[in-house]
Amino acid sequence: MIRFDDGVAYERAMGLWSRPVGEVFLDWLAPPPGLRWLDVGCGNGAFTELVMQRCAPAEAQGVDPSEGQLSFARTRPGARGAHFRQGDAMALPFDADSFDAAAMALVIFFVPEPARGIAEMARVVRPGGLVATYAWDFSSGGFPWAVVQEEVRAIGLTHPLPPSVGVEQLDSLRDLWSGAGLGEIEIRQITVQRRFADTADFWETVAGTATLREVLANLPPGDLVRLKERVAARLRIDGSGAVTHTATANAIKGRVPAR
Numbered sequence: 001m002i003r004f005d006d007g008v009a010y011e012r013a014m015g016l017w018s019r020p021v022g023e024v025f026l027d028w029l030a031p032p033p034g035l036r037w038l039d040v041g042c043g044n045g046a047f048t049e050l051v052m053q054r055c056a057p058a059e060a061q062g063v064d065p066s067e068g069q070l071s072f073a074r075t076r077p078g079a080r081g082a083h084f085r086q087g088d089a090m091a092l093p094f095d096a097d098s099f100d101a102a103a104m105a106l107v108i109f110f111v112p113e114p115a116r117g118i119a120e121m122a123r124v125v126r127p128g129g130l131v132a133t134y135a136w137d138f139s140s141g142g143f144p145w146a147v148v149q150e151e152v153r154a155i156g157l158t159h160p161l162p163p164s165v166g167v168e169q170l171d172s173l174r175d176l177w178s179g180a181g182l183g184e185i186e187i188r189q190i191t192v193q194r195r196f197a198d199t200a201d202f203w204e205t206v207a208g209t210a211t212l213r214e215v216l217a218n219l220p221p222g223d224l225v226r227l228k229e230r231v232a233a234r235l236r237i238d239g240s241g242a243v244t245h246t247a248t249a250n251a252i253k254g255r256v257p258a259r
Helices: 007-029 046-054 067-073 114-124 146-154 170-179 199-206 210-217 221-232
Strands: 036-040 059-064 083-086 099-105 125-136 183-196 243-255
Touching (some): 007 046, 007 099, 007 183, 007 243, 036 114, 067 083, 099 114, 114 125, 114 170, 146 221, 183 199
Parallel strands (some): 036 059, 036 099, 059 083
16 A cells, blocks of 8 residues: 655655645635635645635644654644644544535545545535545646656556556546535646756655655666666756656546535
8 A cells, every 4th residue: 555654755756746736726716715624635734735825714624644744744834723633535534514625635546445535525515515636647647757657667667556546537536526416516637847957856856756766766776777768768858957847637626515
């Protein structure tokens, strides 16, 4: 099972990707101020921090199974005032109708039973409230480190993937939201870019991802050099040596109907 327990490493590898895509996501949701928010699978608090900074929430709760991630989340200056606790996306530790909005940020493909997770979000959100997610488009190469994963597979190595890859596809998300009885469903794609100083900066960041770190650490030095060369040949590198990299996420939102 894939677990993310190092909040600092996750911040460099993925938290800095989460902010730009989360900003577009919140612009799309256009929530009014004063809502009670739940961030399911909050990790190290990157999305919760955005909610605190941009949405003027009446309350913000973050739930995640990893205490290491939560410890980092509690240190975020921008998330001051939010509350973080351990919990399972498939059995949320809250009463029904506790929130006005619930979101999963880059999480749904890690939930072993996504339908249960969405049903739980719908349960804890009041009628008329918002249930939404955005997730990297793993199946279509939208994950930030997809190019590395593809080249790792090309040299005959394997690495773990999230248990529910495929659920992030727009048709699958729509089916999940409809299956949970949610209405007013809308979907969209979000594309973001991130700039790295050079290929070394790119690789240092990749090495911080939990799933790739072990694979790369076990490669013989010569194979690692060849892998880096293969990946570099596919990157957008400008005349200064800087790398501009693109990732794509799929997003969905819906409303809890009257009970």
